[in-house]
Amino acid sequence: xxxxxxxxxxxxxxxSTATSYAQPTHPNSPHDTVRTKNITITYGRPSKKNRDIFGxxxxxxxxxxxxxxxxxxITFDKDATLGGKPVKAGTYAMFAIPEENxxxxxxxxxxxxxxxxxxxxxxxxxxxxxxxxVTKLDKTxxxxxxxxxxxxxxxxxxxxxxxxxxxx
Numbered sequence: 001x002x003x004x005x006x007x008x009x010x011x012x013x014x015x016s017t018a019t020s021y022a023q024p025t026h027p028n029s030p031h032d033t034v035r036t037k038n039i040t041i042t043y044g045r046p047s048k049k050n051r052d053i054f055g056x057x058x059x060x061x062x063x064x065x066x067x068x069x070x071x072x073x074i075t076f077d078k079d080a081t082l083g084g085k086p087v088k089a090g091t092y093a094m095f096a097i098p099e100e101n102x103x104x105x106x107x108x109x110x111x112x113x114x115x116x117x118x119x120x121x122x123x124x125x126x127x128x129x130x131x132x133x134v135t136k137l138d139k140t141x142x143x144x145x146x147x148x149x150x151x152x153x154x155x156x157x158x159x160x161x162x163x164x165x166x167x168x
Contacts (some may be wrong), residue, residue, distance in 0.1 A: 029068035036148045038077040038168035041094070044068030047143045050072050051156040052100050062098050062104070063119045066155065067144055071095065071110045080168035082107065082153075083130025092127065095119060096155075096162075098134075103132050103155075135161040 015079040029044040044067040051057050056063050066072040078141040083105060093105040113119065137159045145158040153164045 007115050012110065014084075031054075031069070034146060036150055036168065038080065039153075039166065040075040040077075041072065041146050041148055041153070043072035043094075043146055045068065045144050048158055054160050055100065055123070058098055060099050061097065062077060064098055066096050066146070070145055071113050072146070074107065076168060078168065082128060082165060082166050083132060083164050085128050085130055087128055093122075098160075101134050102131050105132060105162075105164055122162050128150065132162045134163050135163070137161050 001089040006025050006166055008046055012111040022032040029046045031042065033040060033088045035041075039058075054060065073091055074094045076089050077085055078089045080087050080089075087107060090109070090112045092109060093111040095106040095108060095111055097104040097106070108119070109123055109125040109127050110122045113122060137156065140159055141156040141161075145155070147156070148166070150168075151166065155162050155164070
């Protein structure tokens with residue numbers, strides 16, 4: 001009986017330790033869901049916290065998950081265009097490759113990825129890539145923000161803004 005109790009206790013310790021190393025169930029940053037009539041975007045909202053963002057925390061030339069924690073998802077309720085390119089109705093992971101003067105916006109059909117860590121394994125599932133110019137802002141945007149509107153999606157953080165034309 002004592003061996004059984006010891007084994008159960010050992011199993012409980014191993015199980016609790018293993019689950020504590022799993023991906024977090026509670027995000028580290030606040031999350032937001034924003035909508036227009038036919039588009040829904042869900043994303044994590046990290047804060048600047050006196051950090052250098054683009055080119056430092058978010059390196060130029062590397063895939064970025066557009067927010068914090070899980071990857072950003074965008075759902076189109078009906079067929080649309082993003083950056084002038086057609087997109088079928090559905091839910092996609094939304095990524096970017098930031099550069100100093102332009103960003104490449106990417107939609108990927110595997111929207112269940114965690115951040116951008118497995119992007120290279122899933123890049124064959126890209127359904128769209130579009131380049132958009134960067135606008136430098138005069139004022140600092142403290143918290144990463146995505147603002148959809150009927151004709152565009154604006155992404156702002158730190159002193160950087162990009163606008164993606166959209167028709168839905």
